Amino acid sequence: MNLKTLLQLFLLFSSLSILSIGGGNTVLPEMHRKTVDDHGWLTDKQFADVFAISQAAPGPSILIVTMIGYKAAGVPGALLATIAMMLPAGILVYLVSRVWARAKDSPARKAIEKGFAPLTVGLILASAWIMSKAADQSWQAYLLTGVCTLIFCATKINPLIVVATAGVIGWLGWL
Amino acid sequence: MSERPSLTALARTFNQIALASFGGGLSAWSREILVVKKQWMEDGEFLSAVTMCRILPGANQINLAVFVGVKFRGIPGALAAVFGLTLVPVLIVLALAYFYFQFHQVPAVAGILKGAAAAAVALTLSMVFKTGKKCLVGLVPLLLFLAVFLMNGIFRWPLLACLSLLAPLALAWAWPKKLKP
Structure with a gap:
């Protein structure tokens, strides 16, 4: 096993973890530069493909680092890259959430909870917009999104059933 | 809970x-x-x-x-x-x-x-x-909502840029008005 590669993986992804302010996607350009251009762990095409796979697979899309780690140094590389990408940011969230819990009745926390709510809803609408753009939806897919939105808002049907049905519709090639 | x-x-x-x-x-x-x-x-x-x-x-x-x-x-x-x-x-x-x-x-x-x-x-x-x-009840939250959607979703400004503009406004609006005991 190549210890040097493992060390490089750990150092790279733990520093990207701290730099990824605003979410994992913000460090993708830097991740591409380091892993493809500097280390040559994978090709340009492979990077684009593992990105697409990680977006589609269930779970957090940051698991692209699991695939890069796997390509660079096998299963140990995959696990190490995943842990490195989660640990530093996770420690920071832990510290902030401790402060947050202690500030339970402070005016600052009340203001953040009330004031950030409209901003968060706006950001979520923005991410729905970006997801839809990224998926390059056809008019049939927009129609499906519209119908599903109505179902989610107006009924209590388990969303999993709706997503699975939509998957079948896509599989049949109707989108 | x-x-x-x-x-x-x-x-x-x-x-x-x-x-x-x-x-x-x-x-x-x-x-x-x-x-x-x-x-x-x-x-x-x-x-x-x-x-x-x-x-x-x-x-x-x-x-x-x-x-x-x-x-x-x-x-x-x-x-x-x-x-x-x-x-x-x-x-x-x-x-x-x-x-x-x-x-x-x-x-x-x-x-x-x-x-x-x-x-x-x-x-x-x-x-x-x-x-x-x-x-989203009232004018201020609605404006905040629309502004952040436009900036982050349509114009693709980085999150930090959007929030450094809008978060202070949101906090000023939401800060509890009552005098502290």
């Missing part, structure tokens, strides 16, 4: 969120399960946690798992939630990576993903309607 969830409950719940999010929409699934189904937190607390987890470095969903885990069970809770969120997806991604680098093909699931993604966008939109109904 009901009882404090156990470590196993935390891991199981986050595993459920991860697996449901096939095709995307993790935030919407988190709300669906944490707020609606399990009632572990209310919308106000959930939404502010989501934004804090976005501002802080790291993958948003992993941050949220840490946040919720710490809230109920401290560090062991955070580990349980993150473990639940990532274990099965890591195994799936590893299998896909093996397949991809061995056979140089993306598994042929493109059609299914297209459909699932359309529904995931819908689930995210329905989350906007459901949470918006409660907090």
